[in-house]
Amino acid sequence: xxxxxxxxxxxxxxxxxxxxxxxxxxxxxxxxxxxxxxxxxxxxxxxxxxxxxxxxxxxxxxxxxxxxxxxxxxxxxxxxxxxxxxxxxxxxxxxxxxxxxxxxxxxxxxxxxxxxxxxxxxxxxxxxxxxxxxxxxxxxxxxxxxxxxxxxxxxxxxxxxxxxxxxxxxxxxxxx
Ligand code: IMP
Ligand code: MG
Numbered sequence: 001x002x003x004x005x006x007x008x009x010x011x012x013x014x015x016x017x018x019x020x021x022x023x024x025x026x027x028x029x030x031x032x033x034x035x036x037x038x039x040x041x042x043x044x045x046x047x048x049x050x051x052x053x054x055x056x057x058x059x060x061x062x063x064x065x066x067x068x069x070x071x072x073x074x075x076x077x078x079x080x081x082x083x084x085x086x087x088x089x090x091x092x093x094x095x096x097x098x099x100x101x102x103x104x105x106x107x108x109x110x111x112x113x114x115x116x117x118x119x120x121x122x123x124x125x126x127x128x129x130x131x132x133x134x135x136x137x138x139x140x141x142x143x144x145x146x147x148x149x150x151x152x153x154x155x156x157x158x159x160x161x162x163x164x165x166x167x168x169x170x171x172x173x174x175x176x
Contacts, residue, residue: 001164004141010149010163013138014042014121018049020136021089021119029053031086031113035104036060037158038093041150042121046091057081061100068145068153068171070096073103084112093150094122095137098130105132121149122163139163145171 005013029052034043036058047056060076088108092101101118108116119136124143141163147153148160153174157164166174 001147001166001170003162003164004144004146005139005149005163007161010121010138010161011045014045015049017119017136017138018046021046022050022052024117024135025052025087027052028087029055031055031057031081031083031088033080033083033088033090033108034058035090035092035100038150038152039091039121041158042093043091046119055081055086059104061104063100070099073100075104075107083108085114088113088116089136090116090118092118092120094124094146095120095134096124096127098128098132101134102130102132122146122151 032043032047032054034040047054057080059080061073063071063073090101090104090108095101105116105118117135120134121138122141123134123137125140127143144165145153146163146165147157148163150158151163152158153166153171156174
């Protein structure tokens with residue numbers, strides 16, 4: 001695997017994004033909703049950098065992806081706090097085609113929040129298939145399959161402290 005973002009680069013990028021978020025919300029109460037499981041590491045780092053009155057909740061989205069391609073999206077709201085009249089920031093690991101965040105944003109909008117914005121660690125270039133653009137992005141990356149800092153391939157590699165691109169042979173080996 002090839003390291004795309006080192007631990008210290010990620011730290012700087014997440015700090016920059018946290019500063020943008022704090023500047024945007026100006027001390028207003030915020031509900032962070034993290035899309036599990038990919039955003040678990042970003043969530044832990046980001047919330048500790050935000051000096052705002054925060055509520056934190058999670059929801060789960062899974063695409064039943066067999067490997068590196070997208071499947072049908074299922075969203076589980078069981079663990080989610082009430083968002084009515086709250087400013088919500090949806091946090092995810094990566095904006096690829098954008099279908100996941102678009103679908104969640106649309107469903108949240110029907111729950112009466114004050115507003116919904118989105119923040120992602122990574123945005124893959126040239127892949128978006130939706131009109132939605134994430135409001136906060138820490139890093140733009142090329143169109144490669146990446147793992148680490150929460151991102152997985154078949155639930156492996158989430159714990160790596162850096163972000164790395166998997167080669168075809170890495171993928172073949174990890175698929176076993
Ligand atoms: P989207 O709906 O196509 O934007 O995909 C979003 C979801 O797909 C993310 O939350 C990830 O779980 C997964 N995903 C997309 N690209 C990658 C990748 O390069 N590595 C690992 N997971 C990815
Ligand atoms: Mg994910």
